[in-house]
Amino acid sequence: MPRARYKTLVDRLAADIRASRLLPGSRLPTHRALAAEHGLALVTASRVYAELQRMGLVSCETGRGTFVRDISMPPGLGIDQKTVAQGMADLNFNYPALPAQAELLRGALRQLAASGDLEALLRYQPHAGRPHERACVARHLAARGLQVDAAQVLIVNGAQQGLAVALMASLKPGDVIAADALTYSGFKVLAEALHLEIVAIPVLEHGPDLAALQRLCASRRVKALYSMPTLHNPLGWVLDTAQREQLVAIARRHDLLIIEDAAYAFLVEDAPVPLFSLAPERTLHICGLSKSVATGLRVGFISAPLERVASLERVIRATTWNTPGVLTAIACQWLEDGTVMQLEEHKRDDARRRQQVAAEALAGLPCQSHPLSYFLWLPLQEDARADRVAAALKDEQVAVSTAEPFAVSAHVPHALRLALGSVDLAILRQALLKVRWVVQAQT
Secondary structure (H helix, E strand, O other), X not given: OOHXXXXXXXXXXXXXXXXXXXXXXXXXXXXXXXXXXXXXXXHHHHHHHHHHHHOOOEEEEOOOEEEEOOOOOOOOOOOOOOOOOOOOEEOOOXXXXXXXXXXXXXXXXXXXXXXXXXXXXXXXXXXXXXXXXXXXXXXXXXXXXXXXXXXXXXXXXXXXXXXXHHHXXXXXXXXXXXXXXXXXXXXXXXXXXXXXXXXXXXXXXXXEOHHHHHHHXXXXXXXXXXXXXXXXXXXXXXXXXXXXXXXXXXXXXXXXXXXEEOOOHHHOOOOOOOHHHHOXXXXXXXXXXXXOOOOOOOOEEEEOOHHHHHHHHHHHHHHOOOOOHHHHHHXXXXXXXXXXXXXHHHHHHHHHHHHHHHHHHOXXXXXXXXXXXXXXXXXXXXXXXXXHXXXXXXXXXXXXXXXXXXXXXXXXXXXXXXXXXXXXXXXXXXXXXXXXXXXXXXX
């Protein structure tokens, strides 16, 4: 098919979708039927749909077909939005905060102002943090069950930057990294930006399919594994000790670097030991204070084998040089005086209450979550479409995310990921009741 004719068909279908002549959720002809209708080669028909998918106008679903997307919402249906419209209940992002936190900050600033060496906080800091601050973090991690020397700790600008530093220091473009087929969207964005190839590990009810990971490593040159063993985002699982030991055994057998994301691990009481404790020679453990304290406190921590610290420091130097001295000082002050531990306890109670509200409001729907999690996963029935559900909820002033931002495999399930930590409990209850009503009305 001449290029001009191929582009004309793409443009015509795109115009029909944008003008709502092809309605959201409509199933388009199969590749073979499109080729027959327009006298195309099958490969050209596939290119037409691939182009429409790249434009965000259709979704191509293995085994189901090609469907018109609802373009009244952006890709991800809220996950990429910079702001949420006023009056809309935000179930996209978690920024859990407690009423007393502003007063805690005022007190910390007064205490910092009365301290001795304020001038030191205005200067460049060592790339991985000052020695006494790294020792403070090491003591905090030890209280969480992670024994690490201060020299193995690096202080970064939040857990997200910690993840970026870990990937940049350890992998190069084209390297293969394994991750759960549904995983944290921020990791997916980072890996794509760094031109890493993500290979998907199928997910089971209570964790990744480790037998499939073993087969994957036997057939591909996988360099690293990204894992959230303690309170997985978005699926909420906590891997048990046997699963962790099996995962570590696979990593050792195939010489994988383990990148352990523990952003939400503070919420889980009596969790099994971190992967870092089981495989300290090959694990980078990443956590921070954004969820346990406040999203504006961009202080995170990487725990690493000693031989990897220098390469991680070089990336910190090349990107942000160091964490802001004032923020780090406040963070360490709160780590030392017990404020962080107190906030973590309060947030566990808060998350538990929110899960109880969700269980009542969504009773009868097949939710997957952890009782101390700030999010839950809501699979939809086979005939329901997540983009249409999300668009209907937008009309009801509720913002949610579909599975798309979390999926790293070709198959994107029709499901919603609901963040529970960003609105007060009364609004949360009403928003979840709307979710239940819309989901049931769409199925």
